[in-house]
Amino acid sequence: MKKYMLLSLVLFFVFTSFASAEDFLGAPVIPNAETIVKTKARFEFKSKLSHDQVLAFYKEALKDYEDIAFRDWKEDTYIEDDGAMSWHSITISKIYKDGSTSVTIVKDNWTWIIGTLILRFIAVFVVLIILFIAMSISGKIISNIFKKAEAKKAAA
Amino acid sequence: MTINEILDMLRGILYTTGVFNFQWNIIIMWLVGALFIYLAIAKKYEPLLLLPIGFGIFVVNFPLVPLMGFTDEGHGQLIRIFYKYGLEWEVIPCVIFLGLGAMTDFGPLIANPKMLLIGAGAQLGVFVTFTGTVLAGFTLKEAASVSIIGGADGPTTIYLTQHLAPQLLGPNALAAYSYMAMVPLIQPPIMRLFTNMKERKIRMRQLRPVSRQEKIIFPLVSCGIVALLVPAVIPLLGMFMLGNLMKESGVVGRLSETAQGSLMNIVTIFLGVAVGATMHADKFLSWKPLFIFGLGIIDFIVCTMGGVLTAKVMNLFLKEKINPLIGSAGVSAVPMAARVSQMQGMKYDKSNHLLMHAIAPNLAGLIGSAAAAGMFIAMFN
Numbered sequence: 001m002k003k004y005m006l007l008s009l010v011l012f013f014v015f016t017s018f019a020s021a022e023d024f025l026g027a028p029v030i031p032n033a034e035t036i037v038k039t040k041a042r043f044e045f046k047s048k049l050s051h052d053q054v055l056a057f058y059k060e061a062l063k064d065y066e067d068i069a070f071r072d073w074k075e076d077t078y079i080e081d082d083g084a085m086s087w088h089s090i091t092i093s094k095i096y097k098d099g100s101t102s103v104t105i106v107k108d109n110w111t112w113i114i115g116t117l118i119l120r121f122i123a124v125f126v127v128l129i130i131l132f133i134a135m136s137i138s139g140k141i142i143s144n145i146f147k148k149a150e151a152k153k154a155a156a
Numbered sequence: 157m158t159i160n161e162i163l164d165m166l167r168g169i170l171y172t173t174g175v176f177n178f179q180w181n182i183i184i185m186w187l188v189g190a191l192f193i194y195l196a197i198a199k200k201y202e203p204l205l206l207l208p209i210g211f212g213i214f215v216v217n218f219p220l221v222p223l224m225g226f227t228d229e230g231h232g233q234l235i236r237i238f239y240k241y242g243l244e245w246e247v248i249p250c251v252i253f254l255g256l257g258a259m260t261d262f263g264p265l266i267a268n269p270k271m272l273l274i275g276a277g278a279q280l281g282v283f284v285t286f287t288g289t290v291l292a293g294f295t296l297k298e299a300a301s302v303s304i305i306g307g308a309d310g311p312t313t314i315y316l317t318q319h320l321a322p323q324l325l326g327p328n329a330l331a332a333y334s335y336m337a338m339v340p341l342i343q344p345p346i347m348r349l350f351t352n353m354k355e356r357k358i359r360m361r362q363l364r365p366v367s368r369q370e371k372i373i374f375p376l377v378s379c380g381i382v383a384l385l386v387p388a389v390i391p392l393l394g395m396f397m398l399g400n401l402m403k404e405s406g407v408v409g410r411l412s413e414t415a416q417g418s419l420m421n422i423v424t425i426f427l428g429v430a431v432g433a434t435m436h437a438d439k440f441l442s443w444k445p446l447f448i449f450g451l452g453i454i455d456f457i458v459c460t461m462g463g464v465l466t467a468k469v470m471n472l473f474l475k476e477k478i479n480p481l482i483g484s485a486g487v488s489a490v491p492m493a494a495r496v497s498q499m500q501g502m503k504y505d506k507s508n509h510l511l512m513h514a515i516a517p518n519l520a521g522l523i524g525s526a527a528a529a530g531m532f533i534a535m536f537n
Contacts, residue, residue: 067295069536082536083295113290120531121283127385127527128272128520134377135269142369 025086027105028061030054034100041107046100051077054092054101081108088112177219181437188440189214189432192330201337205310205428209330212432224433238430243318243325248427249311250395255420256311257375257399258412260490264516266370267363270470274478275520277466278486279528281306281458285451292447297321300532302448305332306455307525308339308489314431315392316529320536326435327445331452336489342453343484343496346460351480355468356504358479360513371404378523382530388537389530393523460484463517478513485514488521 022029024043033045047054055077062068067083079090088108093101170176192210196203216223216235223235232240242248265271282303289299301317301324313332317325335342348356375397382393402412435445463486467478481500485493497514 067297082297084293113287113296116535117283117286120528120535121279123531124279124524124527125273125276127382128276128524130385131378131381131523132269132272134381135266135272135374138373138377139266139269139370142367142373146367146369 024105025107027085027087027090028058029105030057030103033103036102041109043105044102046102048100050096051092051094051101054103058090058092172220174219174221179219179437181441182217182219184441185217185435185437186214188435189217192334192432195334195337202333204424205333206337208425208428209333209432212429213326213435214432216433216435217437224436235430235433238426239433242423242426243314243430244322246315246318246391248423248430249315249318250391251423252311252420252427253392253396254399255416255423256490257396257401258403258416260396260400260403260519261515262371262374262400262519263366264363264512265519266366266374268513268516270474271482271516272520272523273470274463274466274483274486274517275488275522275524276486276527277469277483278459278463278488278517278521279307279524280462280465281455281460282525282528284458285455288454289451292451294444295321297536298324298444300535301328302451303455304328304525304529304532305335305448305452306459306487307521307528308332308336308456308459308487308493309522309525310336312392312525312529314427315389316532319533323439324444324448326431326440327448329431330435331449334449335452335456336492339456339487339489339492340496340499342456343460343487343493344500346457347464347481347484347497347500350461350464350468353504355471355480356501357508358477359505359508360479360482360510361476363512368404368406372401375401375404382523382527386527386530386534388533389526392529393526396522396526456487459487463487463521467517479508479510482510482514482517485518486521486524488518488525490518490522491515493521494518 022031024038029043029045030047030049033047035043035045037044049057058079059070062079065081065083065085067081069080069082071078071080075094077092077094079092081087081089086108087105089104089106091104091106093103095102189210189212192206192213194210195201196206196210212235215221222233224239225233225236227233231237285303285306286299289302290296294302297320301313301319301321304313304316305328307313310329310332314325314329317328321328379390379394379397383390399412399415402408402415464480464483466486467480467483471477471480479501482494482497485497487493494511494514498509498511501508501510
């Protein structure tokens with residue numbers, strides 16, 4: 001009986017901690033985390049959990065969201081929202097420093113959207129410019145070959 | 157047999173009819189389907205696609221029709237199979253590009269490769285519309301799939317939409333093909349707005365002849381460069397270049413004829429019907445499809461403007477000027493946009509034939525819109 005009561009209490013605290021979990025712009029925040037920086041657009045905090053535990057927490061918390069992408073970078077795991085959430089990204093550091101993992105949540109911002117669009121528009125030009133250069137070079141090479149061949153024929 | 161049993165039987169028959177399961181919103185979709193069939197037949201607006209799309213919309217919007225669902229055994233029904241294996245697996249757009257490549261002569265572009273820049277500039281609307289679409293509340297992936305409509309390239313639109321936002325396949329494809337058909341109505345006012353009389357009368361030098369060897373090397377070079385820089389779009393552009401290589405090689409005439417003929421016709425039927433069938437009343441009658449139609453026209457306009465302005469900017473640096481009317485052909489509605497440039501040019505100078513010059517940016521726009529699609533796919537990978 002006592003075991004069941006204890007189990008119920010543990011479960012109660014686990015579930016209420018999730019139910020009353022803090023969030024920043026709709027992005028879940030690990031309970032009992034230590035705030036480093038908090039502004040309207042950015043929230044950086046530390047957690048005693050390891051990187052893998054933090055990642056597991058976010059995978060569970062975000063499992064029902066469709067437009068979430070997890071990117072495995074060298075020093076971080078980067079979680080990006082490509083949907084309509086107010087937050088843009090969650091960065092989980094892989095460097096376990098001073099017994100804690102740092103996590104940064106960043107707000108959706110137009111700077112990122114406009115910046116990436118401009119870069120990609122320029123990239124389309126770059127691709128076609130490279131194709132233009134390649135076509136110009138190959139065109140010149142082939143016409144030179146033909147000129148030489150015709151000159152040889154004329155000489156013969 | 158008792159009367160109750162007879163009534164039960166009749167009731168059973170009634171419950172399985174469409175009449176008993178009728179919903180009023182499907183009438184609107186019948187009208188939408190009928191409209192596109194009318195545009196295809198009476199106005200001859202892109203009939204090869206709008207006719208099967210219109211019919212797909214019409215036939216799938218009847219209650220209980222076993223077309224887009226699944227059987228009790230879990231197999232797809234008829235049009236669901238076309239959709240799954242043709243569109244979901246992204247096969248049909250690539251096969252259509254194979255046929256298009258087999259029909260295309262890249263000579264004008266090879267003779268004047270700087271037209272590639274106009275093809276790039278004409279993608280301006282794609283990126284501008286992306287911003288507007290995000291502001292309207294679409295997700296980033298949906299915004300990318302909607303904004304590619306301005307590239308005026310049906311298979312690319314379908315490929316990207318299926319990749320990023322398959323729930324918008326129907327409205328995006330319909331918007332793309334509808335506006336492609338309306339290029340002669342949409343483009344001329346934009347072309348006149350951004351050019352002056354002197355520019356419209358610019359004559360361009362006749363294009364140099366292009367050798368068969370250049371035409372054979374071009375698909376290989378383009379495929380290689382795109383594969384290195386924008387690998388995400390190689391299924392589309394690779395098939396396009398394969399079709400073109402088959403045509404230019406001159407040694408696989410049968411394959412080239414099949415690709416541009418019967419194969420193209422077969423996949424076009426499946427494409428049209430499958431795209432139309434995705435537009436059930438429950439999914440289509442919301443603000444998003446209507447907004448896509450409205451945004452699509454702005455996309456087209458800005459893309460046209462981008463192409464014309466790119467030509468004008470290039471003229472600042474070129475000794476031999478480009479007639480900026482061909483800039484609008486950077487919108488890759490091949491060959492309609494090139495014909496529009498020709499017609500507009502001849503309005504101001506009857507002996508100024510711009511068609512062959514305009515084909516170059518037209519084809520460049522096709523590569524440009526595929527490159528833009530590849531950039532969007534890479535954005536989310």
